[in-house]
Amino acid sequence: MSEEETNTPGADVPHQAAAPDENGTGIASGPGGSGPGGSGPGAEALRVEGISKRFGPVTALRDINLHVRAGEVLGLLGDNGAGKSTLIKIITGFHRPDSGRIVIGGEEVSLRSVAHARSLGVETVYQDLALVDELPVYLNFFLNKELTAGPFLRHGAMRRQAVDALAEVGISIPSVGAEVRALSGGQRQAIAVARAVNTAAKVLLLDEPLAAMGAREGGQILRLIDRLRQRGDLAIILIAHNYSQVIDVCDRVNLLQHGEITFDRPTAETSVAELLELVHAEYRMA
Amino acid sequence: MAQQTPQLTRSAPPAPAARTGFGKGLLRRRELSIVLVAIAAFAYFSLGSYGSAFNTTNNYHIIMQYFAPWAIIAAGESMLLICGEIDLSAGFTFSFIPFVFMSFYNQGLDVPLSLVLAVLVAMGIGLVNGVIRTVFNLASFITTLGMGFFLEGMTYIQSGAEPAQPPITGTLGDLLGDWRWSELGWALIIVAVMQAALSYTKYGVYAQAAGGNPLSAAESGIKVNRVKVATFTLTSLFAGLAGLVDQVRVGSFDPTSGGSDMMFMSVAAAVIGGTALLGGSGTVIGALFGAILLAIIKEGFTLSGVSAYAFDVVIGIAVVAAMLLNVYISSLRGRYLR
16 A cells, blocks of 8 residues: 555645644654644644554554644544544543554643543534533533532523623524524534533544535534634544535645545645545555 | 635524514423413313302312322422433332331331331332333333332232321321321422422433433433432332322321322323423423312312213323424424524
8 A cells, every 4th residue: 555655745745734823844744753842823732643443353543643733623534434433532532542642732641531531621522412402502501511509500600601602603593592402403513512612622523513414504614613723722623524525624634544544734735636536546456 | 714714604594583472481481381271270160150169278178189199299200201211100109108107117116217218118119210220221111110010019918908097196297298288388399399400400401411312411421320310219209208198198098099090190290281201301390280280170070070081081182282282382492492
């Protein structure tokens, strides 16, 4: 396979990515590669080095290197079965890798659980969004993180904070008191994203955010992701298998094929056509 | 995308508002409609040709005797329904717990201690229901059906199929049903506490989440099983309490009291009061008004000389109509309350 060749040029190309706050020197994709390390906008939020994972005889991930900076949107693309969900589950602390290192905010960590990863600022919005239809928007927003005074819920405070937090990410919901079931798919996704972001998240993983969504609603989500990028303090990993929908919002794309990252390049230097060609080449070889 | 300047776009066009504040309130507070129906039923019998017999303190007391035990059990049953579960054994817990009390008392323990132990046994029944439901993942319908038969048999074994004279007297007796309106007090306090728990505590949110979307609840870190077990335990506690208070009031522990009738009436009260059988939504106060409505109809029929069989016909229609109304109102809410 020619993964190594495809990978290396990507790493060497000087950075001309669209995001203005991305002032790193280059994309280090190999083990031990030096990230820009510093603080402030553009600081490296997450680095994964040499991660491998086997399930019995099946190698799910092989020597994965991946990194993402604050204020950057990384597209993690790949077909079904390429290992995307395994990689997400390792980053979110659900699985433990067989080997490799995970560095969050410059510190190497050994993730013990999803709660542990969350406490370190890694938040995930899963495809099912983890919303409860029967509850109003603001209670979903604070689900299992309710504000209380003694044993009692602070409904008013939660309503106000939910309104503020949704406004901050530019989402307009007619009433935070409305049940979630009354909302559209795009609004639901936006609430789930806003909820994840509201918790001092440093790294936000979005699992197929556009799945089962119409073009107009998908556009709204992409604009929301763009606004979050412009805050500059959040690193976003966007997982998708439909490249054409998401590639525009990404600063950089990684292509995951058969458990290996075969492609790492700023979005400005690639195209959907090139990505599709890579995937088709893989099928021809198979 | 990075090149396009994003505009702050509204996520949705403004939804049509409900036409009137009252109509909106009706949609939002589902139990309000049952309050109105209860008031209408009351007005019908109160102003009708049997009004002079209906509007007496004694008659109000009879109505209270009907709905108080239903409402006490429904306070737990509606929380269970909100969690997406049901307890078919509650009516048999109602029958069984007085005889549990008697067996402790007959072994020489004093009344207060026997009461405490009986109440603990009631909670133990709910705990077993909940553990079998959650740990072994057996549907609550089956779990509590089995528990219901088991308790019915145990009630007859414990009682020897004979009624017993409650030995609870004095202030404790007054508190537990001897005083004329004490059962009403129990019903109102338990309903108020459970409604407050549903509306104003984390437990209420977790119960709705557990019933509405267990997967989402679990992903958010809510301990769904713990919430369900706690609710099973509360339901059995209330059923046991209702059994003690109701039968102290009557002055006889009767092994044939309660049973499936008591259970079905409390479930019917919860459903008529606007609680969804599939979980996720409902109120405790609605169940209270559902119980009051059923009691008013039952007593009104008795006074009007309508056959007791007709009462069951009406309940059957009322349950189905309430469910249909629930579904219809839900779709209206979806349309108007965005």
